[in-house]
Amino acid sequence: MQMNKLTRKILFAILAIALHPSVKAQDRPNILWIVSEDNTILLGNYGDKFATTPNLDQFATESIRYKNAFSTAPVCAPSRNTLITGMYPPSLGTEHMRSTYPSPAFVKFFPKYLREAGYYTTNNAKKDYNTTDQPDAWDESSNKATYKNRKPGQPFFAVFNLNVSHESSLHEPLPALKHDPEKVTLPPYHPATPELKHDWAQYYDKLEEMDRQFGKLLQELKDEGLAENTIVFYYADNGGVLARSKRFMYESGLHVPLIVHLPPKYAHLAAQKQGSVSDRLVTFLDFAPTVLSLVDIKVPDYMQGGAFLGKQQQPEPQYAFGFRGRMDERIDMSRxxxxxxxxxxxxxxxxxxxxxxxxxxxxxxxxxxxxxxxxxxxxxxxxxxxxxxxxxxxxxxxxxxxxxxxxxxxxxxxxxxxxRLRKANEQWIRSYKDVGFIPEAIIYEIAKTTPLYDYARSSKYNFEKIAAIADLASSRNAANTQALIKALGDTDPSVRYWGATGLTVLKAGSGKGALQKALKDPEPAVRIAAAEALYVTGADKPGAITTLADALKSDNPYARLQALNILDLTGKDAAPAIAEAEKISVQKAEMFDYDIRAAKVLLNNFRNSK
Missing domain, CATH: 3.30.1120 (Arylsulfatase, C-terminal domain)
Incomplete structure (x- = not known):
């Protein structure tokens, strides 16, 4: 008996479902992230005439180019923490560079949600998520990871990291360059030294190679016959890369390129047409919600950003927020x-x-x-x-x-x-209980038993009081002196820390007695901050140096680092601390080697100060 055409179609459809039970998942788009490292908007499609980026320039003509996209931090690990969690690191206690403090139990790396929905998730190869890893977020994560290893018909989420433009690409000067150093347009803050001109030209060479690698990945997708089913994101993980860009809170450190291509069958998931430019404010907080929105997975309530594509698009935010904490061995704090x-x-x-x-x-x-x-x-x-x-x-x-x-x-x-913007910052840090106001030496101890996110929502975190005194401490207003001295007697060690720090900022001569008393504080971060104030004001340099040298014996690596940051400014006065610094310089790293690096710098500077 012969089957008619309709019967054959029905049978083939049943067979397809039997062979591929995840057919519903197949209707969802593939997502490809191509991530370059350490580059701001120095691309032809963003108006840079010196850049050689033909593949990205062509890609932009067929995609949506976002002119106001920003990383949350001007450095990779904290920014990648934002990307993978959909949360703001100062709310998690993960703002400090490569600190690996734990996230609360409910926070999943967002690719887990895709895996649970039938996606094949693959990362090639950088993680650097600045918290305890969740390896089960990925089917593959290695320098050989590829979406090609998925099951037939299985949708994928794939990340490829292009590190050719990373900061390290400038550590060794190349003898021959494609871009002429003498034709580089330097930013006004850089003097025209031969080294700066050369490094800028070398950086443009690296961006050209990054563009070539991007083009290769895009062509590979087309060769696999997947282009029409894949939404492609291109973006950079932070700005960069010459000094005053990466790590710094300027446009050069936070403004990143973002270009997203949605093939025709998924074009309805964007509010704008392909080939257009969007001025919507977008930050890395929005990336995880956006991917989940594109594949029709409910965005978890705990995520702090909003989807800018897909069925769960949120209204455009009024502001994009950024932060800086400790970068490697140097302590700083900005919002x-x-x-x-x-x-x-x-x-x-x-x-x-x-x-x-x-x-x-x-x-x-x-x-x-x-x-x-x-x-x-x-x-x-x-x-x-x-x-x-x-x-x-x-x-x-x-x-x-x-x-x-x-x-x-x-x-x-x-x-x-x-x-207006000052008020926006104050409201933002209050809304998520910014734990960056706690000195890292204290954070380190808290994190041994409690995720900082949970700690911040307990009765133990006096955010309003701590943030208020930090505001006074950093305002450079001498009228706050007495309030800062009073803060040295507070029951909260973070308040006491900011009281001492404020006297350092002001170089206030008063408060000597309160600061000397603080040299015996039970909290190392407070003792060290008091020592800094006594040293910079000249009120008690010997007592300050003795306290700082003693802090180098601490088993808390961030107390040691805090002390080393101050001792590095004391020149030959650091002599009583040198023996302990030498011990640190040869120790094995407990977590990362930032106190070891700082000790080596101190030793070198001390020798040169003689």
Missing amino acids: SVRDKQFRYIRNYLPNKIYGQYLEYLWRAPSVKSWEDLYKAGKLNAVQSKFWEPKPAEELFDVDADPHNVHNLAGDPQYKKELE
Whole structure:
């Protein structure tokens, strides 16, 4: 008996379902993330005429290019923590570079949700998620991982990380370059040293190679016959990469390229047409919710961003928020708010210069060439600023000042904007109970038993009081002196820490007795902060150095690091601490080697100070 056409179609459909039980999952799009490292918007499609990026330029003509996309931190690990969790690291206690403090139990790395829905998840190969790993988020995670290993017809979420443009690509100068160093347009904050011109040209060479690798991955997708079923994201993991970009709270550190292509069958999942430019504010907080929205998985309530594509799109946010904590071996703390015209930065440790010595950053020849000119007094005011202490607040009109060199915070004409953005920052840090106001030496101890997110929502975290005193401490207002001295007697060690830190910021001569009493505080972070204040004010240098040297014996690596950061500024006065610093310099790393790096720097600077 012969089957008619309709019967054959029905039988084939039944057979297809039997062979591929996840047919419903197959209707969902594949998602491909191509992630470059350490580059801001230095691409042809973003208007950079010196860049050689033909593959990305063509891709942008067929995609949605986002002009206002931002990483949450100007460095990789904290930013990747945001990407993988959909949460803001200062709410999790994961803001400090490579600290691996645990997340609360309910937080899943978002690829887990895709795996549970039948997706094949693959990561090639960088993780660096700045918290306890969740390896079961991936079917594969290695430098050989590929979506090609999935089951027939199985949808995939695949990440490819292109590290050719990473900061390390500038550690060794190349003898021959494609981009001419003499034709590089330097930003106004960089002097035209041969090293800076060379490093800039070498960086553009690396971006050209990154573009080639991007094109290869895109062609591979087409060759596999998957282009029409795959939504492709291209973005960078933070800005970069020469000094004053990566790690710093400017456009050069936080503004990232983002280009998303949705093939015709999924074009309805975007509010804009392919080939258009979106001015929507987007941050890394929004990426996890957006992927889940695109594949029709409910976005968990705990995620703090909002989907900008898919069925669960959220209204555009008014602001994009950013943060900085400790970067490698150097301690600092800033928060930032960006709208479509202005960037506001709040510096909570303004006494620390922007350009603190950082061993990894200084491997690029350009950094020392810049520093040498500053020490020789050969820079103008804009070029010198990087080597000097910070103001408490910074405000930049990004449209008029894309390089963020003209601080408008003290200009009466911009008072309204300053107050609006200052208030937005205050409301934001309060809304998620920012735990970055707790010194890391204390965070380290808390995290041994309790995720910081949970701690912040307990009665133990006095956020309002701590944030208020931190605001006073960092404001550079001498009228706050007595309040800071009073804070040294508070029951909360974080309040006491900020009281001492505020006296350091002000270089206040008063408060000597309270600070000397704080040298015996039960909390190491407070003792060290009090020692710093006594040293910089000259009130009790011997007592300060004795306390700092004793702190190097602590079994808390971040107490040691805090002390080393201060001792590095004391020159030959650090002599009583040198024996302990030598012991640290040869020890094995407990977690990461930041206290070891800082000890080696101290030893080198001490020898050079004699």
